[in-house]
Amino acid sequence: MNYISGRAKLGKDVRVGEFSVIEDEVIIGNNCTIGHHVVIHRGTVIGNNVRIDDHTVIGKQPMRAATSIFKEKGEKEQPPCRIGDDCIIGTSAIIYAGAEIQNGCLIADLATVREDVVIGSFTIVGRGVAIENGTRIGSKCKIETNAYITALSNVEDEVFIAPCVATSNDNSAGRDPDRLAKMKGLVAKRKARIGVNATILPGKVIGEDAFVGAGAVVTKDVPDGITVFGNPAKPKMS
Amino acid sequence: MNYISGRAKLGKDVRVGEFSVIEDEVIIGNNCTIGHHVVIHRGTVIGNNVRIDDHTVIGKQPMRAATSIFKEKGEKEQPPCRIGDDCIIGTSAIIYAGAEIQNGCLIADLATVREDVVIGSFTIVGRGVAIENGTRIGSKCKIETNAYITALSNVEDEVFIAPCVATSNDNSAGRDPDRLAKMKGLVAKRKARIGVNATILPGKVIGEDAFVGAGAVVTKDVPDGITVFGNPAKPKMS
Amino acid sequence: MNYISGRAKLGKDVRVGEFSVIEDEVIIGNNCTIGHHVVIHRGTVIGNNVRIDDHTVIGKQPMRAATSIFKEKGEKEQPPCRIGDDCIIGTSAIIYAGAEIQNGCLIADLATVREDVVIGSFTIVGRGVAIENGTRIGSKCKIETNAYITALSNVEDEVFIAPCVATSNDNSAGRDPDRLAKMKGLVAKRKARIGVNATILPGKVIGEDAFVGAGAVVTKDVPDGITVFGNPAKPKMS
Numbered sequence: 001m002n003y004i005s006g007r008a009k010l011g012k013d014v015r016v017g018e019f020s021v022i023e024d025e026v027i028i029g030n031n032c033t034i035g036h037h038v039v040i041h042r043g044t045v046i047g048n049n050v051r052i053d054d055h056t057v058i059g060k061q062p063m064r065a066a067t068s069i070f071k072e073k074g075e076k077e078q079p080p081c082r083i084g085d086d087c088i089i090g091t092s093a094i095i096y097a098g099a100e101i102q103n104g105c106l107i108a109d110l111a112t113v114r115e116d117v118v119i120g121s122f123t124i125v126g127r128g129v130a131i132e133n134g135t136r137i138g139s140k141c142k143i144e145t146n147a148y149i150t151a152l153s154n155v156e157d158e159v160f161i162a163p164c165v166a167t168s169n170d171n172s173a174g175r176d177p178d179r180l181a182k183m184k185g186l187v188a189k190r191k192a193r194i195g196v197n198a199t200i201l202p203g204k205v206i207g208e209d210a211f212v213g214a215g216a217v218v219t220k221d222v223p224d225g226i227t228v229f230g231n232p233a234k235p236k237m238s
Numbered sequence: 239m240n241y242i243s244g245r246a247k248l249g250k251d252v253r254v255g256e257f258s259v260i261e262d263e264v265i266i267g268n269n270c271t272i273g274h275h276v277v278i279h280r281g282t283v284i285g286n287n288v289r290i291d292d293h294t295v296i297g298k299q300p301m302r303a304a305t306s307i308f309k310e311k312g313e314k315e316q317p318p319c320r321i322g323d324d325c326i327i328g329t330s331a332i333i334y335a336g337a338e339i340q341n342g343c344l345i346a347d348l349a350t351v352r353e354d355v356v357i358g359s360f361t362i363v364g365r366g367v368a369i370e371n372g373t374r375i376g377s378k379c380k381i382e383t384n385a386y387i388t389a390l391s392n393v394e395d396e397v398f399i400a401p402c403v404a405t406s407n408d409n410s411a412g413r414d415p416d417r418l419a420k421m422k423g424l425v426a427k428r429k430a431r432i433g434v435n436a437t438i439l440p441g442k443v444i445g446e447d448a449f450v451g452a453g454a455v456v457t458k459d460v461p462d463g464i465t466v467f468g469n470p471a472k473p474k475m476s
Numbered sequence: 477m478n479y480i481s482g483r484a485k486l487g488k489d490v491r492v493g494e495f496s497v498i499e500d501e502v503i504i505g506n507n508c509t510i511g512h513h514v515v516i517h518r519g520t521v522i523g524n525n526v527r528i529d530d531h532t533v534i535g536k537q538p539m540r541a542a543t544s545i546f547k548e549k550g551e552k553e554q555p556p557c558r559i560g561d562d563c564i565i566g567t568s569a570i571i572y573a574g575a576e577i578q579n580g581c582l583i584a585d586l587a588t589v590r591e592d593v594v595i596g597s598f599t600i601v602g603r604g605v606a607i608e609n610g611t612r613i614g615s616k617c618k619i620e621t622n623a624y625i626t627a628l629s630n631v632e633d634e635v636f637i638a639p640c641v642a643t644s645n646d647n648s649a650g651r652d653p654d655r656l657a658k659m660k661g662l663v664a665k666r667k668a669r670i671g672v673n674a675t676i677l678p679g680k681v682i683g684e685d686a687f688v689g690a691g692a693v694v695t696k697d698v699p700d701g702i703t704v705f706g707n708p709a710k711p712k713m714s
Contacts, residue, residue, distance in 0.1 A: 001479070003239070003256045018479040018497045019513070021256045021274045036497045036515045037257070037531075039274045039292045054515045054533050055275075055330070055568070057292050063326045065344035065362050088539045091570050092293070092531070094329050094347050106541035109570050109588055112347055112365060124541050127588060127606055130365055130383050142650050145606050146624055146642075148384055148401050160650040163624050164642035164675075166384075166402035166435035168452060173431040174380050174398040193649040197642035197675040197693075199402075199435040199453035214644060215675035215693030215707055217435075217453030217469075231453055231469045231707045241477070241494040259494045259512045275495070277512045277530045293513075293568075295530050301564045303582035303600050330531070332567050332585050350585055350603060368603055368621050386622055386639050404622075404640035404673035406690060411669040412618050412636040437640075437673040437691035455673075455691030469691055469707045 008040075017054065026059075029085065041097065043080035050083055053091040053109070058083065060096050062115050062133070078115045090127070102139070120157065135185065150202075153185030161188070162196040162214070169202045189224065198233075246278075255292065264297075267323065279335065281318035288321055291329040291347070296321065298334050300353050300371070316353045328365070340377070358395065373423065388440075391423030399426070400434040400452070407440045427462065436471075484516075493530065502535075505561065517573065519556035526559055529567040529585070534559065536572050538591050538609070554591045566603070578615070596633065611661065626678075629661030637664070638672040638690070645678045665700065674709075 002016055008026040016022070017036035026040050029048035034040075038052055041059030052058070059081040078098030083089070087101055090109035098115030101107065105119055108127040113119065117131055120139030128146040131137065135149055138157035143149065147161045150169040155161070167186040172179045184203025188194065192206040195214035206212060207224035216233040227236045240254055246264040254260070255274035264278050267286035272278075276290055279297030290296070297319040316336030321327070325339055328347035336353030339345065343357055346365040351357065355369055358377030366384040369375065373387060376395035381387065385403040393399070405424040410417045422441025426432065430444040433452035444450060445462035454471040465474045478492055484502040492498070493512035502516050505524035510516075514528055517535030528534070535557040554574030559565070563577055566585035574591030577583065581595055584603040589595065593607055596615030604622040607613065611625055614633035619625065623637045626645040631637070643662040648655045660679025664670065668682040671690035682688060683700035692709040703712045 001239075001477075019257045019275070019495045037275050037293070037495070037513055051539070053536065053539070055293060055513070055531060057329050060291065060329060063289070063291070063328055063344060063346070065326065065342075065360075088541065090539060091533050091536060092330055092568055104541075106539060108539070110348065110586065122541075128366070128604070132383070145608070146384070146622070150401065162644055162649060163626065164402075164640075166453075168400055168434035173400060173433060173449065175431065193651065195649060196644035196677075197435070197673070201434075201452050211649065214677050214695075215642075219452075229708075232467075239477075257495045257513070275513055275531070293531060295567050298529065298567060301527070301529070301566055301582060301584070303564065303580075303598075330568055348586065366604070370621070384622070388639065402640075404691075406638055406672035411638060411671060411687065413669065435673070439672075439690050457690075470705075 011048065023059075025080075035091070041081075043097070044083070045080055046083045047085035047087070047103070049086045050089070051087075052089045053093075055092040056089050056094070058089070058095045060094060062096060062098075084121065096133075098133075108145075114151075126163070132185075138190070150185045152183055153187070155186065155188045156190040156192075156208075158191045159188045160191075160193040162194060162198070164197040165194050165200070166197070167200045171202050192222075249286065261297075263318075273329070279319075281335075282321070283318055284321045285323035285325070285341070287324045288327070289325075290327045291331075293330040294327050294332070296327070296333045298332060300334060300336075322359065334371075336371075346383075352389075364401070370423075376428075388423045390421055391425070393424065393426045394428040394430070394446075396429045397426045398431040400432060400436070402435040403432050403438070404435070405438045409440050430460075487524065499535075501556075511567070517557075519573070520559070521556055522559045523561035523563070523579070525562045526565070527563075528565045529569075531568040532565050532570070534565070534571045536570060538572060538574075560597065572609075574609075584621075590627075602639070608661075614666075626661045628659055629663070631662065631664045632666040632668075632684075634667045635664045636667075636669040638670060638674070640673040641670050641676070642673070643676045647678050668698075 004022045005024045007024040011030035016034045020038040023042040025043045028046045032050045035054035039057045044059035082100045084103035094112040096115040102121040104122040111129045114133040119137045123141040126145040131149045132151035135153040137155045141159045143161045145163040147165040150167040169183040169185040187205040189208040191209045194212040199217045205221040210222045211227040213229035217231040219232040242260045243262045245262040249268035254272045258276040261280040263281045266284045270288045273292035277295045282297035320338045322341035332350040334353040340359040342360040349367045352371040357375045361379040364383040369387045370389035373391040375393045379397045381399045383401040388405040388407040407421040407423040425443040427446040429447045432450040437455045443459040448460045449465040451467035455469040457470045480498045481500045483500040487506035492510045496514040499518040501519045504522045508526045511530035515533045520535035558576045560579035570588040572591040578597040580598040583601045587605045590609040595613045599617040602621040607625045608627035611629040613631045617635045619637045621639040623641040626643040645659040645661040663681040665684040667685045670688040675693045681697040686698045687703040689705035693707040695708040
């Protein structure tokens with residue numbers, strides 16, 4: 001049993017599990033498999049050959065706290081979420097309205113992708129990863145289990161982000177009333193690699209093909225091709 | 239389609255999505271919006287103007303492992319969960335019986351709030367945050383994405399806890415048979431700030447308006463107004 | 477209301493909540509309690525006296541990215557998931573086909589256990605923990621909130637892994653085309669203890685009764701009975 005709106009359009013050979021909800025104006029391509037208890041919110045557009053596992057929510061509108069600095073700006077509703085062809089979305093993932101997932105991506109279990117995010121083709125977003133709003137992720141990236149990509153980040157193609165990497169965007173730690181204008185997220189250039197449980201301070205640039213060692217705390221930009229380690233992170237002595 | 243107990247009381251203008259479950263004796267105020275696949279367990283009390291998103295579970299009774307040191311004590315059932323007015327609860331959040339969330343809070347997606355926890359008004363609990371049992375959180379705090387607040391913690395008003403902060407409460411790491419009596423959680427005084435992916439050892443006090451730098455490992459109390467960095471964390475040289 | 481396959485076998489005194497899905501060939505023992513919106517996939521075998529909370533998914537088949545190095549090998553479907561007697565599985569947990577959970581375990585809220593994993597009896601897997609594929613976990617272990625156990629790990633009996641511990645298995649950080657053959661996960665010997673938010677590099681051995689301090693970054697094997705601290709981790713000076 002399901003709730004599928006009469007105003008949704010489903011392609012050929014679309015299987016839908018039990019107790020799923022597909023709202024008005026949703027468009028789903030051909031040959032898709034939707035699990036049990038999936039929710040696809042109003043207007044979401046999904047390509048062909050997409051697998052969406054149980055309990056996943058797609059196309060959620062953002063929330064704002066009563067005290068949010070974003071709220072004052074009179075935000076409008078986000079545009080529909082778009083999921084490309086040949087994507088796999090895991091169990092209990094949450095993808096917001098205003099997110100665009102390009103072809104061939106894997107978004108694993110319990111990952112969240114916020115509004116105003118674009119994820120390039122063939123990128124893997126691991127289990128439990130959070131990608132915050134206003135972020136661009138390139139193609140063929142791997143963002144591994146539980147990594148945290150802060151708002152306003154820019155990750156280029158073929159970047160590798162290991163499990164449990166932590167990033168940040170606010171040097172004032174919530175203190176500066178003008179912090180929204182000053183926030184800067186992670187910048188990771190093409191083929192950069194960031195090791196397990198590393199910490200990246202706001203706005204730091206990880207250069208092309210640079211490598212941040214496991215557990216490093218990056219307080220300065222890392223130049224192209226350089227490897228850094230330690231707390232605070234310093235170039236590797238050779 | 240829903241399951242709403244005949245013994246639940248819903249206020250005016252309460253909208254409930256598809257396949258949600260509202261158990262016996264639940265009380266919901268006016269003008270609330272409940273998503274799809276939400277579960278509200280027996281006796282939960284929810285105020286006015288509350289938004290609860292898809293797949294969230296409210297009022298869950300605790301679990302105890304077969305070997306739990308809590309189990310021997312003959313615990314009784316937790317009292318109902320209470321959610322104040324004007325709160326927003328995200329998708330796939332889990333809030334236990336015995337938790338009290340005061341007015342105007344945001345509890346984001348995938349956050350968990352355990353039993354015997356009070357969260358003060360206008361506090362933000364970020365995506366994926368876990369707040370363990372026996373903890374008090376003040377008003378106007380921000381606890382950001384994936385931060386971990388260990389059991390028996392005390393966080394005062396206007397504290398900022400950055401993403402991925404890790405805390406602990408057991409110096410014996412599960413070894414001491416008397417560890418339950420010795421456990422001490424995080425103590426964060428008013429306006430303290432803790433940076434991204436910092437680690438706080440059991441029972442350490444972060445003083446009023448103190449600042450713990452990103453990636454720091456705090457092994458000693460941090461006095462009021464002091465900034466610390468590094469592993470182990472030391473006061474910033476000026 | 478539920479969907480329970482006519483080809484599933486439920487024991488005596490099994491209670492099932494609303495909107496749950498129990499697929500073909502599932503076998504459930506006596507005196508089990510299944511929450512709301514639970515999904516139990518085809519063929520799963522569950523023992524006696526098991527509690528499974530709302531929104532949990534058991535027996536999920538793995539996903540592979542379009543570009544996965546595992547995909548080329550022509551994998552076959554995983555065997556059914558097996559859950560022993562007297563287990564408690566929390567809310568929104570995800571346990572894959574090919575996982576075996578032995579008697580008396582607690583798998584807490586939002587934890588994930590992947591395929592080809594065995595978890596020994598009376599082990600506790602905390603809230604939000606991820607245990608990746610190809611891993612063995614012993615008996616009477618405690619793996620605490622949000623700890624991350626990488627693929628191909630071997631954790632012996634009575635090991636304690638504190639909250640937010642991060643592990644890894646690929647020294648090349650996704651770069652080496654032969655990395656699958658070279659990957660080595662965590663090795664934690666009997667009664668080893670790993671402190672909160674510690675980072676363990678690929679393949680490092682934490683010796684019997686060894687202790688890794690909070691926030692340490694382990695770049696070398698830790699001998700039996702030794703305590704290490706810092707970044708990089710070094711033996712404690714006495």
